[in-house]
Amino acid sequence: MARVTLTDVSRTAGVSIATASRALSPREHPDVSRETRERLRAVADELGYRPSLAARAFRRRDFHAVSIVVPDGQWGWWEPAVRAAYGAARAQGCNAFVQPTTALRDDSGDVADVIAALAEVPTEGVLLFGSAADSRMLASAETLRLPVVAIDNAADEVVVPTFAADSRRGVQLAVEHLLDLGRRRIAYVGSDGDLLFQRERRESHRSTLVAAGITADPELVVQDLSADDPAVDVLPAVEALLASDASVDAVLCESDAVAASVLRSLRRAGRRVPEDVSVVGFDDSPLALALDPPLTTVHQPYEQLGLDAIELLLQQIDGAQAPVGRTRLAPTLTVRASTRRAPQ
CATH class of the missing domain: 3.40.50.2300 (Response regulator)
Structure with a gap:
């Protein structure tokens, strides 16, 4: 079934698209009477119209957001990296949405489907955990003109800029x-x-x-x-x-x-x-x-992985180019009680 658009609502109600948009806005618009607003909302309900979140967000020029796609169904090794990336994005005035996927690194189609669905999400780029070798994922992102940066230490070859620990x-x-x-x-x-x-x-x-x-x-x-x-x-x-x-x-x-x-x-x-x-x-x-x-x-270095990845993604959103390849960050050793000098 075809999606009902704002144009369909305005045509059925016999008003302009601008009037329909104002009437269906979450906030009451001073140029639209209460009677018109109620009539337009009744028409929208009857047609099954649902507003596009993406369109609404992008009409607000001060709204910016990225999507963080994480693997579901496994230990959340990515959790500290997500927190760091989320905080860094917010610090630069960018919202972040976290979305789960069950695919890890193969071409299962799940990651590609998640990214394709971002057409209805107000997002300007994707930070992807795993799946850096997924060609279908890349095709979905390119269709939507969304830059992608990944954190992935499992794939041999990557198709997007990728970060990993060494x-x-x-x-x-x-x-x-x-x-x-x-x-x-x-x-x-x-x-x-x-x-x-x-x-x-x-x-x-x-x-x-x-x-x-x-x-x-x-x-x-x-x-x-x-x-x-x-x-x-x-x-x-x-x-x-x-x-x-x-x-x-x-x-x-x-x-x-x-x-x-x-x-x-x-x-x-x-x-x-x-x-x-x-x-x-x-x-x-x-x-x-x-x-x-x-x-x-x-x-x-989970936190640094998240910080570096989101920084590169925001740079790409601003128009910078990033080569495809893997950047490795240095780990460190945390010494605790499970190691001791060997007895003489």
């Missing part, structure tokens, strides 16, 4: 911290995934050890598809490693969620943390502080 540098910081503590048999535990950040973290674990003159033992790399589910009690592969190699004195985890299961596996194996084995996570999520002991972890 996973390689983060793992390097973690491994060097463990080496400085005298740890030498440093295992790596991660999910059996092939996303960009997963591959980069595994490879950085290996290359940092090699750069320090330590043999990168492939037997110390444990991959389990369920490893990043904090609800998993213990990881059999980790328990098998601990049973077969008592010399393991540190574990680097792909994420803080992985560390939760690793800590339980170590405890059941009778290995003390951090006295016998030091453990490091990645993300610095709220979970890191809730674990026992509190987790040493790589802090992703």
Whole structure:
């Protein structure tokens, strides 16, 4: 069914478009009588007319807004970045609308549909979390002439300007911290995934050890598809490693969620943390502080990701050009009680 427009209402009521617009405005207009206003609203109700929020907003020249599209149905790693982006946008007089989507990075069409629906939302640009490789998303945005900036560390190739934390540098910081503590048999535990950040973290674990003159033992790399589910009690592969190699004195985890299961596996194996084995996570999520002991972890610069991404998006809205590619921000290491110098 075709959308009922303001023109349809004005034609049916026999008045000009300007009069119809004034009569249907949320605020009473002095040039429109109460009788005319009530008649026009009755006609609009009968036709099923709904005003376009986008048109109304853009008629107000002082109104500016962006849309922030976030992945739904998973841990909100993006929450601090959204808060930072929202605050930065508001500080520059720009409103921000947050919209969820179930798509993560593939061409499922969900992200493209969300952006296509922005035709009815008063928005001038999109900050997208994930889906930076989605060509259908880009086509939808280009149709509406909306600039897009993404925060995404999973896609190999990106089709819009994208920001991400430097996973390689983060793992390097973690491994060097463990080496400085005298740890030498440093295992790596991660999910059996092939996303960009997963591959980069595994490879950085290996290359940092090699750069320090330590043999990168492939037997110390444990991959389990369920490893990043904090609800998993213990990881059999980790328990098998601990049973077969008592010399393991540190574990680097792909994420803080992985560390939760690793800590339980170590405890059941009778290995003390951090006295016998030091453990490091990645993300610095709220979970890191809730674990026992509190987790040493790589802090992703979520707030800075949000600030830099929204700044670039606002620049594009003002007419600036931004090259397609990924900008990496440096993470830092947050040291807590899960790491300690190795006993002599």
